Structure formats: structure tokens, C-alpha cells
Amino acid sequence: MIDLNMTLVAQILNFLILVALLRAFCYKPVVRLLKARQDRIAESLNKADADAAEADKLLASYKAKLAEANKKAEAIVSRAQAQAEQEHEAKIQETNAQIAQMKKEAAEQIANDRARAVEKLKGEMVALSLAAAGKIIARNLDKDDNAQLIDEFVNELDKDKIGDVSC
Amino acid sequence: MHEIGVREVVQFAGFTFNWETLCMTWLTMAVVLLIAFLATRNLKMVPSGWQNVVEIIVTSLQAQIETTMGKKGLFLAPFIISLFMFLLVSNWLGLFPTLASPTNDLNTTLGLALLVIVMVHTLGLKMKGGHYIAHFFQPTPVFVVINAIEEVAKPITLSFRLFGNILAGEILIIILLKLMPIWMPIPSVIWLAFSIFIGGVQAFIFTMLSMAYFASAVGGADEEEGK
Numbered sequence: 001m002i003d004l005n006m007t008l009v010a011q012i013l014n015f016l017i018l019v020a021l022l023r024a025f026c027y028k029p030v031v032r033l034l035k036a037r038q039d040r041i042a043e044s045l046n047k048a049d050a051d052a053a054e055a056d057k058l059l060a061s062y063k064a065k066l067a068e069a070n071k072k073a074e075a076i077v078s079r080a081q082a083q084a085e086q087e088h089e090a091k092i093q094e095t096n097a098q099i100a101q102m103k104k105e106a107a108e109q110i111a112n113d114r115a116r117a118v119e120k121l122k123g124e125m126v127a128l129s130l131a132a133a134g135k136i137i138a139r140n141l142d143k144d145d146n147a148q149l150i151d152e153f154v155n156e157l158d159k160d161k162i163g164d165v166s167c
Numbered sequence: 168m169h170e171i172g173v174r175e176v177v178q179f180a181g182f183t184f185n186w187e188t189l190c191m192t193w194l195t196m197a198v199v200l201l202i203a204f205l206a207t208r209n210l211k212m213v214p215s216g217w218q219n220v221v222e223i224i225v226t227s228l229q230a231q232i233e234t235t236m237g238k239k240g241l242f243l244a245p246f247i248i249s250l251f252m253f254l255l256v257s258n259w260l261g262l263f264p265t266l267a268s269p270t271n272d273l274n275t276t277l278g279l280a281l282l283v284i285v286m287v288h289t290l291g292l293k294m295k296g297g298h299y300i301a302h303f304f305q306p307t308p309v310f311v312v313i314n315a316i317e318e319v320a321k322p323i324t325l326s327f328r329l330f331g332n333i334l335a336g337e338i339l340i341i342i343l344l345k346l347m348p349i350w351m352p353i354p355s356v357i358w359l360a361f362s363i364f365i366g367g368v369q370a371f372i373f374t375m376l377s378m379a380y381f382a383s384a385v386g387g388a389d390e391e392e393g394k
Contacts, residue, residue, distance in 0.1 A: 003174070006182035007274035010189060012282050018196045018253060023245035026203035030225050033210045040212070 128153070188272040195260055195269055199252045224248070235382035239294065243381055250279070251374040254329070258366030261337045262359060271334040273326065280326035283377045284318070291384035299384070325376060332369045336362040
């Protein structure tokens with residue numbers, strides 16, 4: 001029953017062949033696959049980390065840009081406001097100046113008109129005076145008549161009194 | 168094994184071979200290769216079904232090897248997986264009628280045990296060098312006798328344990344079938360179930376002890392080098 005012979009060597013060889021076959025066709029592919037998967041997971045994780053970092057950076061840059069844009073917009077608005085105010089002020093001043101100018105012109109015109117009126121009045125007065133003088137001369141009046149005529153004339157003058165013109 | 172204790176032998180190139188053992192060994196190898204092929208074909212990056220089981224076996228075995236022997240023990244993983252699968256299929260093969268276990272032949276078990284022991288000593292010498300020889304003389308040189316007996320006992324116990332268990336199981340199956348009338352199959356069925364259990368346990372023990380021997384020879388090499 002316990003008879004050792006060359007079967008022992010044959011069995012060792014058989015088993016070594018089995019080990020070699022299993023190792024080559026079954027064990028190696030599994031190990032290779034495990035390694036490949038490990039590599040791939042590590043790669044994916046690294047990539048995910050890199051992507052997250054990239055996204056953070058992008059977000060930060062966008063935030064910075066947004067803040068900058070906000071600041072610019074504010075500056076533009078405030079500048080526009082300042083400009084509008086300035087223009088408003090300028091317009092008011094211009095209007096004021098125009099009003100003043102118009103006032104001055106009106107005053108001048110009034111003065112001119114008055115001067116012209118006075119001139120005209122003076123002329124009429126002279127004409128009247130001449131007429132009165134002519135009348136007096138033509139009638140050749142006595143003293144009483146003369147005095148009476150002058151009174152009449154002066155009264156006539158008073159009737160059409162001209163303001164406070166100094167003449 | 169049709170008649171207990173008698174083996175068919177063939178003569179080839181002046182050597183004697185146990186023909187049945189060889190045939191059963193080749194059958195076992197074929198079955199093991201078929202199982203392994205079916206388990207590992209169609210491997211995918213995203214595992215599913217049997218691939219998960221295969222990966223668990225491989226990764227857990229690699230983890231155990233790494234803790235007991237370190238990284239350089241990893242090349243032993245396919246050897247250990249093959250050893251376990253070969254022994255398991257061998258032990259269970261004899262439970263089929265008209266088939267026999269290759270492990271009911273001492274040639275097989277002693278061959279495997281010697282292979283393991285030779286590998287253990289070779290690896291020990293290669294990886295630890297002088298320290299490996301020195302450890303036989305620990306703690307005092309007198310212990311070399313005890314250590315030598317232990318080293319000789321290793322392959323003998325390893326091979327005879329497996330051989331005895333399997334041979335006894337098969338002999339008892341034959342005896343039970345002859346003793347019991349055909350209408351009384353219960354003892355045979357119970358013994359068959361027990362033999363299945365024994366086959367698994369013996370394959371496991373043989374593999375675990377081999378791993379332990381490997382671990383004691385290869386493991387700890389890092390610390391020894393660090394001294």
C-alpha cells in the first residue's frame with residue numbers, strides 16, 4: 001500500500017505544470033486586472049482632485065471679475081451722476097444769465113422808450129410854445145390878455161402832465 | 168481503487184508508475200484548470216458575479232501573504248492557490264464512484280510535501296542566507312538535533328496526515344458499501360458527507376501549514392536584514 005516509486009517525481013512535475021498553467025492563464029490576468037483597476041481608480045481620483053482645484057480657481061477668478069465689473073459699473077454710474085449734476089448746474093446758471101440779460105435789455109429798452117417819449121414831448125412842447133407864441137403875436141394882445149393866455153397854456157400843460165420827467 | 172491495497176502499475180523507461188494515480192491526477196488537473204478558466208474568463212473592469220469571488224480570494228490571500236511574509240512573498244500566491252484547488256479537487260474526486268483520489272497515494276502527498284519543504288528551505292537560504300542556517304542552532308547549538316527532527320517531521324506529518332485521511336475515507340466507503348445491504352444506504356450517505364467535509368478540511372490544513380512554513384522561512388527577513 002505504501003509503495004514509493006517514480007510516481008512521486010511524476011506527481012511533483014504534474015503539480016508544477018499545473019501551477020505554471022494556472023499562474024499564466026488564470027492568476028496573472030486577475031492580478032493584472034486588479035492592478036489596472038487600482039491604477040484607474042487612483043487616476044480618476046487624481047483627476048477629480050485636479051478638476052475640483054481647477055473649478056475652485058475658475059470660480060475665484062470669476063468672482064474677482066464680477067467684483068471688478070461691479071466696481072466699474074458703480075464708477076460709471078457715479079461719474080454719470082456727477083456729470084448730470086454738473087450739466088444741470090450749468091444749465092441753471094446759463095438760464096440765470098439769460099434772465100439777467102433779458103432784464104437788462106428790457107430795462108434798456110424802457111429807458112430808450114422813455115427818452116424817446118421825452119424827446120417827442122419836448123418837440124411837441126416847442127411846437128405848442130411856438131403855436132402859443134404865434135397866437136399871441138397875431139392877436140397883439142394887451143397885458144391882461146397875455147397873462148390870461150399864458151395861464152391857459154400852463155393849465156393845458158398841467159392837464160397832460162408827464163410823470164416825473166424833469167424838463 | 169477497486170481492490171484495497173493493490174495498485175495497477177505500468178513500467179516506462181525502466182521506472183514504475185502507479186497508473187491510476189497518474190490518470191486521476193491528470194483528471195484533477197483538467198478539472199482545476201477548467202474551474203479556474205471558467206472563473207477567470209471574461210474579466211471585466213467593473214466586476215460582477217463570480218469575478219467578485221475570485222477577486223476576494225486573490226486579494227485576501229495576497230493580504231495574508233503580505234502580513235506574514237511581506238511583499239516578496241507575493242510570488243507564492245499562485246502556488247498556494249493552486250495547491251489548495253488541486254488538493255480540494257483531488258480529495259473530492261475519490262467520492263465519485265469508479266474514480267479515486269490522487270491523494271490516496273503516498274507518492275502524491277509526499278511529493279507535494281517534499282516540494283513544499285524544499286521550497287521552504289531554498290527560499291529561507293536565498294532570502295536570509297547565514298541567518299537561516301544559524302537559526303537551527305538557536306538558542307544553543309545542542310538544539311540542532313531537535314530542530315533537525317522537526318524539519319524531517321514536517322514533510323512526513325504533512326504527507327501522512329493527508330494520505331491517511333483520504334485513503335481511510337475511501338476504504339471506509341468501499342467497506343460500508345460491502346457491509347451494508349443495498350436498501351440501507353444511510354451510513355454510506357453519512358460517511359460520504361463526512362468525507363466531503365474531511366476533504367475540504369485536509370486540503371485547507373495542508374495549504375495553511377505550507378503557508379506557515381513559508382512564512383517562518385521567508386517572513387521576518389526584513390527585520391533580520393535591519394539588525
